Amino acid sequence: MKKALSSLVAIVLVFMIFLTGCGNLIGASTESEQRKDGRVQIDFWSFWGSETRRPVIEKIVDDFNKSQDKIFVKYTFIPFGDIWTKELAAVAAGNPPDVVISDLGKLKHRAQKNQVENLGPYVKNDPSIKDRFLPQAWEAVLYNNEPYALPFNLDTYMLFYNKDLFKEAGLDPDKPPKTWDEALEYSHKLDKKNGNKYERIGFYPLWDAGPDIWMVNADGEPYFDKNDKSMIADPENAEALKWIKKFNEKYGLNTIDAFKGEFGQKQSEPFISQKVAMYVKNTTFYTQIRDYGKGMNFGVAPLPERKPGSGHYSWSSGFVAEIPKGSKHVKEAYEFIKYLTDVEAQTYWGAKLFDNVANKHANDKILAQLSGEAKMVYQAAVDNLKLSVMQNMPIKAPDYDKFINPELDQALRGSKPPEKALQDAQAAVLKQMAGQ
Incomplete structure (x- = not known):
C-alpha cells in the first residue's frame, strides 16, 4: 500500500512539475487579458533564436509594438525541433498562441485538418494584399482557393x-x-x-x-x-x-x-x-x-x-506566418502578420539576413541597398525564384x-x-x- 501511495505521489509531482515548467509552451499566455495599458496581447512563436536572427525578429516585433497602441506582441522563441509539436498540442488543448511561423510545405495539410485559421474573410476586406507577394508564394498558401497564412520567406x-x-x-x-x-x-x-x-x-x-x-x-x-x-x-x-x-x-x-x-x-x-x-x-x-x-x-x-x-x-520552399486554430485574437493577429509581411519589415529582414522574402516589393528595396557581389547574388536569387517550383504535398x-x-x-x-x-x-x- 505504501509503495502504491509513493508511486501515486511521484506521478502527481512529475505532472505538477510538467505543468509548472512547460505551461507557457503548451498554450498562449494568460497575460493577454491582464495588460494595464488596455492593449490586446498576442503571443507570437517562432524558431528564430540564433544570434543573427533573434535580434532581427525582436526588432520587427518592437517596431510593431511602437507603431500603434492597440496591440502588444509578446515574442517567444521555441527550438525548431519542438515548435510545431507544441503548436499542435496547444491547438488541441484549445489555448494556442496567436501567431506561429510554420513551414510552407505542410500548410495545406494543416488547413485540411482545421489546425489553422482561414484568412479568407480578412483578405476579402483587404484585396490588395495578395499583390504584395510573389505569385508562387501566394498560390502556395491557398487551400480550396482560400488563404490560410501569409508568405514570409522563400529559398531557391x-x-x-x-x-x-x-x-x-x-x-x-x-x-x-x-x-x-x-x-x-x-x-x-x-x-x-x-x-x-x-x-x-x-x-x-x-x-x-x-x-x-x-x-x-x-x-x-x-x-x-x-x-x-x-x-x-x-x-x-x-x-x-x-x-x-x-x-x-x-x-x-x-x-x-x-x-x-x-x-x-x-x-x-x-x-x-x-x-x-x-x-x-x-x-x-x-x-x-x-x-x-x-x-x-x-x-x-x-x-x-x-x-x-x-x-x-x-x-x-519557405515559411509562412499563420494563425493557429482557436486563437482568441484572430483580428489582432491578422494585423500583426500583415505587418510582418509588408514592405518595411520584409525589407529589414531580407537586408539584415540576406534572405529572399515573399514580398516582391521588399526584394526590390533590398536590391537597392546592396552592391558588388552581394547584389549580384541577390539579383540572381530573385531571378531564379521565377524558375523555382514549390513541392505540393498531397493531403x-x-x-x-x-x-x-x-x-x-x-x-x-x-x-x-x-x-x-x-x-x-x-x-x-x-x-x-x-x-x-
Whole structure:
C-alpha cells in the first residue's frame, strides 16, 4: 500500500512539475487579458533564436509594438525541433498562441485538418494584399482557393562555382555548365587527384541538394500537381536518377562518403576550402562565402538544365506566418502578420539576413541597398525564384517522402533500376492516399 501511495505521489509531482515548467509552451499566455495599458496581447512563436536572427525578429516585433497602441506582441522563441509539436498540442488543448511561423510545405495539410485559421474573410476586406507577394508564394498558401497564412520567406537553389578553378582547368570562368552533360564534362576537368585519391571533386550533384531537386529540375514538375495527381514515376525523373548515378559510378560511393566525412564548416566548408569546384546550395550560402571565403573568386548560376531548352528549373520552399486554430485574437493577429509581411519589415529582414522574402516589393528595396557581389547574388536569387517550383504535398499522404526516399536510395546505389524504383514509390504513395 505504501509503495502504491509513493508511486501515486511521484506521478502527481512529475505532472505538477510538467505543468509548472512547460505551461507557457503548451498554450498562449494568460497575460493577454491582464495588460494595464488596455492593449490586446498576442503571443507570437517562432524558431528564430540564433544570434543573427533573434535580434532581427525582436526588432520587427518592437517596431510593431511602437507603431500603434492597440496591440502588444509578446515574442517567444521555441527550438525548431519542438515548435510545431507544441503548436499542435496547444491547438488541441484549445489555448494556442496567436501567431506561429510554420513551414510552407505542410500548410495545406494543416488547413485540411482545421489546425489553422482561414484568412479568407480578412483578405476579402483587404484585396490588395495578395499583390504584395510573389505569385508562387501566394498560390502556395491557398487551400480550396482560400488563404490560410501569409508568405514570409522563400529559398531557391543555384549553382555556385569557383572561377579560379575554372581558369586552372582551362574552362571559361564566365560560362558555367548549361546542361547536365556539360556539368558531368566539367566535373572531369575540375577533378584533382593524387594517385588514386581525390584531392578535389569537380562536382557532385547530391551534396546539399537531394535527388528531388534534380527531378524538379528535369522538367519543372514536382512529385504532385495542385490536384494531388502523382508524377513520381514520370520518365524525366528516371532520367534524373540515371544522371546522378553517373557521378556515383565515376567517383565511387566509398569516395563520396569518405569525402563528405571530411567536410566542415566556416573556412572548412568544402566549397570555401576549394575541395569542391561546383556546389548546389540555397542562395543564402553567400553569407558563408562573404564571412569565411575572403577574396574568393566565385560565380552563381541557375541549375544546369536536363537538355537544351528543357528549362533551368529549381526547387523552392519557405515559411509562412499563420494563425493557429482557436486563437482568441484572430483580428489582432491578422494585423500583426500583415505587418510582418509588408514592405518595411520584409525589407529589414531580407537586408539584415540576406534572405529572399515573399514580398516582391521588399526584394526590390533590398536590391537597392546592396552592391558588388552581394547584389549580384541577390539579383540572381530573385531571378531564379521565377524558375523555382514549390513541392505540393498531397493531403492524404503528408509523409510521402518515407515511401519515396528508400526507393531513390536503392536506385542511386544500383540495387534497383530507376524506373522500377519510381514505380514502386508511386504505388506505395497511391496506396496510402487510397487509405489502404
